[in-house]
Amino acid sequence: MSKDHSPDQFLPENEGGQSHSDARRTFLKQSSILTALALTPTAAIKAAELKFEEKVAAVFEKVNITLDINGKKQKLAVEPRTTLLDLLREQLNLTGTKKGCDYGQCGACTVHVDGQRVLSCLTLAAMADGKDITTIEGLANGDKLHPMQEAFIKHDGFQCGYCTPGQIMSAVACIREGHADSDEEIREYMSGNLCRCGAYPNIVNAIKEVKNGGHKV
Amino acid sequence: MRQQPCNPSHFMKEYFFQDNMGKPMDRVDGRLKVTGGAKYSAEFELPNMSHGVLVGSTITKGRIKSIDTKAAERAPGVLAVLHYQNSPKVPGYVQAAHPTEPKPIGQQHRVFYDEQVYFNDQPIAIVVADTLERARYAARLVKAQYEEEKHATSFPKHQGKAFLPTAAQRNPKHGLNDYVRGKADAYKGENLKIESEYVIPSEMHNPMELQSIIAHWEAPDRLTVYDKTQAVIGSQNAFAREWKIPVENVKVIATFVGGAFGNGLHTWPHETAAIIAAKKVNRPVKLMLTREQMFTMVGYRPFAWQKVGMSATPDGKITAITHEAIGQTSSYEEFTESTLQQTRMMYTSPNVTTRYRILPLDVSTPIWMRGPGEATGAFALESAMDEMAHVLKMDPLEFRLKNHTDRDPERNLPWSTKFLKEAMLMGAEKIGWNKRQLQPGSLRNGDWLVGYGMGVGTFGAHRNRASAKATMFADGRVVIQSATTDIGPGTGTVMVQIAADALGISPDKIIFELGNSLFPPAPSQGGSATVASVGSAVRDACIALKKKLASLTTGNADSGFRNAKYEDLTFQNGQISLTSSPGTKLSYTDVLKQQKLPEIEVTEESRPSNEERQKYSMYSFSVHFAEVQVHQLTGQVKVTKVVTCADAGKIVNKKTAGNQMIGGAVGGIGMALTEGAVIDDRFGRYVTKDFAEYHIPVHADTPDIDVVFVDKPDFINNAMGTKGIGEIAIIGVAPAITNAIFNATGKRINELPVTPDKLI
Numbered sequence: 001m002s003k004d005h006s007p008d009q010f011l012p013e014n015e016g017g018q019s020h021s022d023a024r025r026t027f028l029k030q031s032s033i034l035t036a037l038a039l040t041p042t043a044a045i046k047a048a049e050l051k052f053e054e055k056v057a058a059v060f061e062k063v064n065i066t067l068d069i070n071g072k073k074q075k076l077a078v079e080p081r082t083t084l085l086d087l088l089r090e091q092l093n094l095t096g097t098k099k100g101c102d103y104g105q106c107g108a109c110t111v112h113v114d115g116q117r118v119l120s121c122l123t124l125a126a127m128a129d130g131k132d133i134t135t136i137e138g139l140a141n142g143d144k145l146h147p148m149q150e151a152f153i154k155h156d157g158f159q160c161g162y163c164t165p166g167q168i169m170s171a172v173a174c175i176r177e178g179h180a181d182s183d184e185e186i187r188e189y190m191s192g193n194l195c196r197c198g199a200y201p202n203i204v205n206a207i208k209e210v211k212n213g214g215h216k217v
Numbered sequence: 218m219r220q221q222p223c224n225p226s227h228f229m230k231e232y233f234f235q236d237n238m239g240k241p242m243d244r245v246d247g248r249l250k251v252t253g254g255a256k257y258s259a260e261f262e263l264p265n266m267s268h269g270v271l272v273g274s275t276i277t278k279g280r281i282k283s284i285d286t287k288a289a290e291r292a293p294g295v296l297a298v299l300h301y302q303n304s305p306k307v308p309g310y311v312q313a314a315h316p317t318e319p320k321p322i323g324q325q326h327r328v329f330y331d332e333q334v335y336f337n338d339q340p341i342a343i344v345v346a347d348t349l350e351r352a353r354y355a356a357r358l359v360k361a362q363y364e365e366e367k368h369a370t371s372f373p374k375h376q377g378k379a380f381l382p383t384a385a386q387r388n389p390k391h392g393l394n395d396y397v398r399g400k401a402d403a404y405k406g407e408n409l410k411i412e413s414e415y416v417i418p419s420e421m422h423n424p425m426e427l428q429s430i431i432a433h434w435e436a437p438d439r440l441t442v443y444d445k446t447q448a449v450i451g452s453q454n455a456f457a458r459e460w461k462i463p464v465e466n467v468k469v470i471a472t473f474v475g476g477a478f479g480n481g482l483h484t485w486p487h488e489t490a491a492i493i494a495a496k497k498v499n500r501p502v503k504l505m506l507t508r509e510q511m512f513t514m515v516g517y518r519p520f521a522w523q524k525v526g527m528s529a530t531p532d533g534k535i536t537a538i539t540h541e542a543i544g545q546t547s548s549y550e551e552f553t554e555s556t557l558q559q560t561r562m563m564y565t566s567p568n569v570t571t572r573y574r575i576l577p578l579d580v581s582t583p584i585w586m587r588g589p590g591e592a593t594g595a596f597a598l599e600s601a602m603d604e605m606a607h608v609l610k611m612d613p614l615e616f617r618l619k620n621h622t623d624r625d626p627e628r629n630l631p632w633s634t635k636f637l638k639e640a641m642l643m644g645a646e647k648i649g650w651n652k653r654q655l656q657p658g659s660l661r662n663g664d665w666l667v668g669y670g671m672g673v674g675t676f677g678a679h680r681n682r683a684s685a686k687a688t689m690f691a692d693g694r695v696v697i698q699s700a701t702t703d704i705g706p707g708t709g710t711v712m713v714q715i716a717a718d719a720l721g722i723s724p725d726k727i728i729f730e731l732g733n734s735l736f737p738p739a740p741s742q743g744g745s746a747t748v749a750s751v752g753s754a755v756r757d758a759c760i761a762l763k764k765k766l767a768s769l770t771t772g773n774a775d776s777g778f779r780n781a782k783y784e785d786l787t788f789q790n791g792q793i794s795l796t797s798s799p800g801t802k803l804s805y806t807d808v809l810k811q812q813k814l815p816e817i818e819v820t821e822e823s824r825p826s827n828e829e830r831q832k833y834s835m836y837s838f839s840v841h842f843a844e845v846q847v848h849q850l851t852g853q854v855k856v857t858k859v860v861t862c863a864d865a866g867k868i869v870n871k872k873t874a875g876n877q878m879i880g881g882a883v884g885g886i887g888m889a890l891t892e893g894a895v896i897d898d899r900f901g902r903y904v905t906k907d908f909a910e911y912h913i914p915v916h917a918d919t920p921d922i923d924v925v926f927v928d929k930p931d932f933i934n935n936a937m938g939t940k941g942i943g944e945i946a947i948i949g950v951a952p953a954i955t956n957a958i959f960n961a962t963g964k965r966i967n968e969l970p971v972t973p974d975k976l977i
Binding site: 136 | 252
């Protein structure tokens with residue numbers, strides 16, 4: 001938190017100095033939707049106690065999206081500010097995708113969006129509408145592990161395992177992109193995925209094995 | 218090298234058939250880790266979950282005048298905004314201290330206790346809401362007014378105020394007191410000498426998993442937490458004491474820990490804040506720190522200033538060493554570490570002086586970070602060794618071999634085992650040490666100057682009391698439980714290997730469970746002691762299980778084993794047989810079936826022998842070799858090769874142990890070249906607060922790393938012959954790299970990290 005700046009000062013304000021979000025809520029309260037509910041005054045007070053307008057507002061502040069996650073189509077209503085990462089972890093219980101920084105600096109949250117590696121912490125869920133998402137949970141073919149998963153186990157490409165899903169998703173994309181032709185190239189194109197345990201050389205070996213093994217990734 | 222005493226009959230009995238220990242077995246939890254199935258502390262699903270977000274102070278020292286929470290409370294979905302004025306009181310706050318650490322002088326930070334601010338970003342409030350987004354938004358609406366006081370965060374500016382730790386002042390026998398062997402500061406009167414100062418900035422553990430907790434009051438006096446900790450029992454005791462509830466009413470779960478490197482050895486304010494919040498809203502509260510908060514409230518390797526003076530004879534015998542250190546601590550707690558320990562025992566100097574001081578500043582309390590103290594101390598000592606060798610015009614390897622100790626010169630005791638010489642020679646050959654030139658700046662590769670350096674590390678081969686429960690089921694499966702944790706080294710995997718050999722069954726029949734305070738107690742995963750401590754308990758539990766099987770078998774009048782003693786039996790391939798008549802055999806599962814037992818179980822506690830520990834000095838040793846290239850114009854440093862060697866006793870699993878050694882070398886590269894947490898002293902606030910400013914090594918910074926194990930057992934330490942690896946993997950790496958930079962360039966940079974600006 002900044003000492004001097006209110007976060008609201010960065011939001012667009014209306015003429016009355018009311019913040020954007022408040023203004024929107026006021027509008028919703030006064031709108032015909034509520035009127036149409038034809039509440040009696042008593043019922044309205046009761047509704048206020050139950051934060052009724054809050055609930056109505058919440059519905060209108062959500063965005064309807066359709067995501068194909070690991071081969072399964074899901075219709076979801078999300079807040080516009082919800083990141084793809086938080087949607088996966090907090091609402092869909094797909095916790096294999098990890099949060100390590102929330103700033104796109106560590107790569108732990110890497111997923112595939114339409115086959116490309118993407119940092120899910122820097123992606124709003126709403127931006128992924130209509131897209132195919134693959135997370136670490138969807139990489140294996142049923143019980144049969146993806147060759148990259150097998151190679152990470154064989155070469156011990158992890159210790160604590162927290163950066164691992166991001167490393168693996170990135171590693172698969174690294175080969176698909178054609179950026180795994182030498183140790184140096186792998187190191188360069190995997191440098192967005194941090195591993196504090198320092199298993200880097202083992203990760204490079206795992207990627208080389210998959211690349212040289214001619215597996216389809 | 219003298220042959221180390223061991224008792225062959227003792228280990229032959231249990232290890233004659235060993236074939237799992239030493240194998241590079243794949244991790245037992247590997248599949249869970251590569252499929253996203255491993256659950257870390259913030260990933261458990263509980264009904265009615267709520268989310269907590271902390272608000273930090275924006276000043277560094279002073280008091281909170283007022284705190285305005287109205288806007289936050291009105292924000293959608295907010296369940297509570299708690300701070301010192303309205304927080305439920307923590308009944309045990311007066312004497313909170315973590316049981317796994319020496320009693321601190323001062324007071325662990327008490328969250329929401331009063332209006333005092335001791336450090337920047339100190340948690341002053343927690344906002345709890347029904348979703349993470351709502352909690353995060355509302356947390357930004359909390360506003361505090363402060364009465365600010367002048368703060369002190371600059372180490373160099375306040376260095377003169379350092380003092381002897383209070384614990385040492387109170388007890389003249391305390392290990393942190395000044396140490397003198399021979400004559401104090403004897404180097405000063407010598408001709409051939411060096412004297413240098415060294416600075417290490419604060420370094421952050423920064424495990425990839427953010428510190429997180431789910432706090433759940435299952436009843437008003439029953440607390441369950443899913444917590445990122447290296448000590449489930451330690452945390453259980455700490456929370457029970459804080460809330461004045463029976464220890465058995467607190468359950469701590471840490472099934473998977475996403476790295477920690479020491480910052481899970483302490484309980485921190487955010488944990489108590491989440492527990493307070495869960496109490497107030499009467500729902501489970503999930504709290505995950507932000508990366509910025511990882512810099513301000515969960516410990517760090519403290520800023521340290523050191524000075525080493527050393528003298529030697531012209532033929533390279535060290536005559537005196539003086540090593541002084543000042544470490545940073547907070548204003549409310551005295552944190553200390555054994556920065557100078559290795560200087561007292563590493564080399565055969567007749568005169569050694571050490572002096573340790575601490576400097577309290579307006580910052581949060583440090584905590585042990587991988588190779589605590591020793592990694593800091595080794596940077597100074599091993600740099601000084603290189604400087605002294607240079608003055609003597611001697612090869613640094615030869616200089617170290619010449620001053621090698623065959624006994625512990627501090628305690629005047631034999632080592633339990635020491636194969637450091639062997640490790641040095643193996644490593645030197647592997648890196649191609651013979652390519653190194655005495656004269657700095659002699660080797661080049663185009664625009665790049667090439668250099669070689671080495672550094673030695675050591676850490677106590679600790680072992681603590683631990684216990685384990687082993688249950689064998691009638692279908693042959695064995696489940697072993699112990700309240701240890703696995704922050705990444707592969708604890709579960711090596712415990713399965715140890716148990717497989719001790720029981721004489723296949724590893725795939727064994728499940729090892731950890732990370733739950735309901736399991737038999739084990740110490741924190743710290744100080745490189747887990748395999749020696751918990752491994753011993755697992756082994757003892759397996760032996761007790763075999764004795765139980767034996768008693769069931771030999772007590773059976775119908776069997777061919779009647780009246781046989783445990784010593785007469787062989788346990789192999791899941792079968793008991795008479796050693797004298799191998800044809801007489803019975804499978805473990807048949808033993809249980811004959812007795813109509815669904816399972817048999819034992820719980821064993823294992824303790825180190827104090828007697829042995831009085832007779833021997835027990836240490837692990839390491840030596841690291843680095844090859845670097847330094848660009849002549851830009852000062853860019855590339856570490857092009859590392860060879861890292863360990864004398865760490867018997868290696869249970871070369872794959873996981875080798876990985877740990879590699880990780881230590883990578884950590885050392887960060888320490889040497891990139892890592893440093895910087896405070897803007899005008900505000901007392903970190904300017905390095907995420908991975909954009911605080912640079913941990915990435916793939917591109919990491920070369921090929923060769924790992925060399927001497928792999929000779931230390932049976933004095935424990936029956937498996939192991940010594941610890943975690944700390945020695947990093948201790949001595951940073952000086953190996955800076956010494957290589959000196960060898961490449963002739964420039965000696967004694968202030969870490971060695972960024973390019975310091976070389977041009």
